[in-house]
Each structure stands twice: as structure tokens, then as C-alpha cells.
Amino acid sequence: MPVYNSKDQHRHGDMRMKILVLSNYANGLFLFRKEVLQAFQRQGYETVISVPYDENCRKLEDMGFLVLPTEFERRGSNPVHDFKLFLKYMKLLKEQRPDVVLTYTIKPNLYGGLACRIKRIPYFVNITGLGTAVEKQGLMGRALIAFYRVAVQKAACVFFQNEGNKQFMLEHGVGKKRNRLLPGSGVNLQEHPYESYPCEDEGIIFLAVLRIMKDKGIEEYLTAAQQIGKEFPESRFYLAGEYEQESKKDYEPWIQRLSDEGKLKYFGHIDNVPEVMAKSHVIVHPSYHEGLSNVLLEAAACGRPVLASDVPGCRETLQNGLSGLTFPAKDARGLTQAMKTILSYSKSDRQEMGIRGREYVEEVFDRQKVIGIYLEEIGKSL
Structure with missing residues (x-):
């Protein structure tokens, strides 16, 4: 109009x-x-x-x-x-x-x-x-x-x-x-095109893109990364996002330790999020509350299965069991179990979930x- x-x-x-x-x-x-x-x-x-x-x-x-x-x-x-x-x-x-x-x-x-x-x-x-x-x-x-x-x-x-x-x-x-x-x-579907699902020969990469603060679920992500890293050593964990100044002292030593141990790759703030998403296999978003998660929309547009906390603003972005999995918010054990579940799927299952996610955002979130x-x-x- x-x-x-x-x-x-x-x-x-x-x-x-x-x-x-x-x-x-x-x-x-x-x-x-x-x-x-x-x-x-x-x-x-x-x-x-x-x-x-x-x-x-x-x-x-x-x-x-x-x-x-x-x-x-x-x-x-x-x-x-x-x-x-x-x-x-x-x-x-x-x-x-x-x-x-x-x-x-x-x-x-x-x-x-x-x-x-x-x-x-x-x-x-x-x-x-x-x-x-x-x-x-x-x-x-x-x-x-x-x-x-x-x-x-x-x-x-x-x-x-x-x-x-x-x-x-x-x-x-x-x-x-x-x-x-x-x-x-x-989501801008032209700026965020579908990207071919990457090879899994060197392990499955989980990526979280979030501001590093408690309410975005950083504690749950780091805890789950430690646990999954022990049980599935071929898995890899990426983290992108800037520190909130008031909570930097709480999380920087933890992130640095996991990075030094080779269990986590921390990118800091980046402007090329789509490029990093395209190289990842599963996008994780453990936020406690959202308006509507742009990270999850862009992950689905890219064609990646997602793991998201079951809260308003996250659950609407996926079809649970079809394009991703939900888990309880503030629950590291629930996130760990969701990671184990998606690791139990075949490569073609994960690829198909990503395709369904792309179709869903095209239909609903253009x-x-x-x-x-x-x-x-x-x-x-x-």
C-alpha cells in the first residue's frame, strides 16, 4: 500500500x-x-x-x-x-x-x-x-x-x-x-540463501551465535559443549558473539580455558555470520527469552537444523522434530540430550531437517x- x-x-x-x-x-x-x-x-x-x-x-x-x-x-x-x-x-x-x-x-x-x-x-x-x-x-x-x-x-x-x-x-x-x-x-531470503550441507568427515560442528550473557544461555552451551566433547570427541563447538561488559568477568575465563584446551573455537564479534553458519552443521540457540530469534531464522534460511530453547520467540521459528529440536530453557542437561539426539541421526536426516527449515522460513518469515x-x-x- x-x-x-x-x-x-x-x-x-x-x-x-x-x-x-x-x-x-x-x-x-x-x-x-x-x-x-x-x-x-x-x-x-x-x-x-x-x-x-x-x-x-x-x-x-x-x-x-x-x-x-x-x-x-x-x-x-x-x-x-x-x-x-x-x-x-x-x-x-x-x-x-x-x-x-x-x-x-x-x-x-x-x-x-x-x-x-x-x-x-x-x-x-x-x-x-x-x-x-x-x-x-x-x-x-x-x-x-x-x-x-x-x-x-x-x-x-x-x-x-x-x-x-x-x-x-x-x-x-x-x-x-x-x-x-x-x-x-x-529474514532476507536473498541475503541468506540456502547453503549446501557441509561434509561431516572431520566431525559435526555445533555453532552458537549470541551475546555472551546469562540470559542468552551461554552457561548451558558451555556446559553441554564440555559434556558432549567428552562423550563425542569428534564433535566441535563454535561460539560467535561479543561480551556484555557487565558479565565479561564471569565468562571470559571459562571460554578462554575451553579454547586453550581445543574444545571450543571462539570468534568474538563477527560480521560474516552467514559464512560461519554455512560451515557449521547444527545451530544452537539456548536463550531464556526472545522477541523472535533472528539467529534461528537465518540458520533455517541457510538450511541448517537448529536446537532451540522451548520459549516464545524461539519455538515459532522451527517445526519441532522436522526442522529442529527444542529443549527446556535454563537446562544444560536438556540441551546436552538434544545434542545427543541430533548426533544419533544420519547425515541425510540432518540435511533433510535443514531443507525443511528453509522451506518453513520461505513460507512464513520472508x-x-x-x-x-x-x-x-x-x-x-x-
């Missing part, structure tokens, strides 16, 4: 319609939403991005987007710092005067959403995951849910990425006015579907 026409142009004189995007991480926008941003460009929108500045911002600038550095603590909970972020967003809205605002991740959703509500600017909130505090439902979690109710009450639409998150938030009064389920961020939903909803708001 087109969202820019002569009526829009008349309403704004010669000025183009402007979309402001608020997020907490430039690389996430580049990797998983650049096609959405490019679609806005094609529709005639001026697209401006507000995000904490890092080296990844250059990728977005090279695509022709104006990037406005907006510094804040992605995971801190200092109320003074967070109030300053709210004031930054209020100032940004006054200066940029956007026609529509899109928010991603918790702090932009909350403080950006509240600022848009006060300024009476149409805004769309994307709940990409509930986060640890909300999942635990303690005092902080209840406070965040209450804040969410206020911040998104006037949103033009609240997007959810899995049915579990959607039902949880609706039960707590968040997003009841207008909401819609997205197939996550989808990123073009996500783009269509955004354009449709923004068109309604204008």
Missing part, C-alpha cells in the same frame, strides 16, 4: 513526510531492519535515525540515512539518566517535527513513546522482547509494565513478535487499543511480509 501521495505533499507543501526511528543499537537496525528503512526511502519518506553512536552508525549513514547520536545506557536503571533520555526525546521531537515515529527496544519504547504521546505525534511501538525484568515479574517488572501501559496507550499500533509476548502484555493492559503480530523482523505490514499500518495513520 503506498503511503506517500500528492495529498501528503499538499499537506506539507514541498516537504517530504518524515519518519523518526528510535532504537538502542545501530547494528540491530542495519542487520535486521535495513530493508524496512529502505522501503521508507522508496515511498518518499525522509528517514531519520536516533541511536547511541558507535562504529555501526556508519553503515546506516552510507545508506543515506541521517543518524542523530542519542546517548543512553542500554541496560542501566538510573532514574536520573533515564529522565534525561526522556528530555532528549522531547527535544528531538521538537527539532525534527516527524510525521511518524517508530520505536524499538525497551527504553525507546517507554521514553520515546511517552514523549510522542505528550507531543501528540503518531507513533508505532515494536516490542521485540519482554526483557529479563518483565519476565521475572518482580517489583521492577511490575513497574515496567505499568510504565508500558502509560507510554503506549495512544500508540497508533503496538507490534509484537510472538504470540506469547502479545498475550502476556494484553493480559496486563498493554497494547489493547491497537496491536498486530509481526513475523519477527523476518522479510517482505514485514515491510508490507509496516507500510500498511503507517498508511492508515496518515
